[in-house]
Amino acid sequence: MGTGIVANAAAGLPWHPGPLRAFTLAIWVLAVLMLATIGTAFLLHWRRHPDNARGYARHPVMVQFYGALPMAILTVGAGTLLVGRDVIGLHAAVVVDLALWTTGTIIGLGTSLWVPFRMITRHDHAKAVALPAWLMPIVPPMVSASTGALLLPHVPAGQARLTLLIACYAMFGMSLLLGMITITMIYSRLVHGGLPALQAAPTVWITLGMIGQSVTAANLLGAGAGDVLPAPYAGGLRIFGLVFGMVMGGFGALMFALAIALTVHAGRRGLRFSLTWWSFTFPVGTCVTGASALGTTAGSTVVHGLAVVLYVVLLGAWATVAIITARGAWRGSLPGPA
Template sequence: ATAPFHGCAAMALLAVGGGALSAGRYWIGTGAAVALDAVLFGAGTALGLAAAVAVPYLMVTRHRPTLADATPVWLLPLVAPMVSAALGPALVPHLPPGQPRETLLLGCLALFGLSLLATLLMLPLLLARLLLHGPLPLALTPALFLVLGPLGQSTTATGAIADLAPGVVPAPYDRGLAVFAVLYGVPVMGFALLWLAFAAAQLVRARRRGMRFAPTWWGLTFPVGTCVTGAASLARHTGLAGYAGLAVGLYALLLVAWAAAATGTVRGLLSGTLLPAPPPARGELRAARVRTRSGAVR
């Protein structure tokens, strides 16, 4: 239940680093922002790759889950390299011209492929679990939106790589990457909208059946945010107003989702429903051990 969340630590480092370079440079200066992003990008990418390998390995060798255990949370360690692929190109202009820039850009393309293919292997398991075992538990229903993460982030990544390709990748591959960003992003964004409608319908169903607030509601935010940046990338590369309008609409949905998750979190903290249970007293632990040894409790 908890192992896949190790991918979130990597994504957190990458997000802070990318934010430092895109917006933080106006506050701390470009040099400091580049240095901070470089450190966090390196650490986040290394941690993300480790999670992408270690978590599936442990799932196979130690955890032994069944199909009924499959949830969208399994995607978390696999999405982290895709975040690196989307944020890494911003560092390319700050490297020396030549092979350093091309190496980083093509490295981001390799991270894109790594995450994409791993995600494509995992998605059939998730769909099979839903079809064969029915809807997810109510509190876990918002996790369905996590599927949007690799879809929107991969579209964002191909657009970011194509933006930096001219002058970095030799012709005709630079133009090919721009073509690929559109030919890949358009159908993937179409599937993302299909899954968004499917997940939203499941969310409405769960809400009608009494779903209450849980921390899983934060799963509505980051995945929708990746679709915002993905739609904005397609608008930039195609020049179509429809994608610009889609980005605005998804951003409005993101604000609503973030407000709902934040409000529920604050209410839960104030009411104490989200606070961890206090640890048992030492005497209670000793009594539990005695009862277990005597065979009264199993």
């Protein structure tokens, strides 16, 4: 998902120079290969090492990252429609995206229920503290909402399209409300208890994933509602996306600045590279897609310009993390959070 969002974010930018299009296509292909490879490894791990896999699923922190699987599937599916159609054709891209969206949505709805259920009924509550990772299993329905908006024009008009729109808004509400409650808990924990473990400090960026993805969903769904609902309802949803995007964008700017400050603070205390650095990629990518969608709704060149600036930041973060990860994987020396 951290790689696929680089392609998806580029596809939504207001400007598409030729070299960027070629780069976007290459990143999409890489994301497809990564999903196939890591997905196969995940299934083989459960088949060959079930006890170890169940141990991960029972771990109070590691289980949170089960939400990454559906988000990866949904991200690659959306990339297939946005970018891959230039290679496989529009019809095939729609079929693939619909299959991946359905799969990712089912798994994502499962994680949003199963992980909190385990936290309520199985985990040691005496040691429980709110962590940014708690957002991971509840963000997937929001990703389904934003990527489902891309499918609206390709679904048969009438009840099928209306059902998809309603389902996307329902998942938007489901994820947003639970996500904002969780962000409040995380903020309270940070203020009262300080940063998480030093090497896990980059996970504070995960909060931006909910914010950016919700702005993306609200504006893409508002734009797509015009082909589904009559006036004034379609116009009302478009206005909702605009107002929501501006308000949530302000909150996102604050959290973005806070995440930078906390990361710099952790860097001064000896922050080293670990796989938690991938927290820099997907959340920033959702800020790009949110700014692009909001800029289009508002007709704002300033917001579109912000999307371009954020995309440059995303490219720098992704390139840094991807190169160090690839080098560590080749050498067999990838560190985890301490």
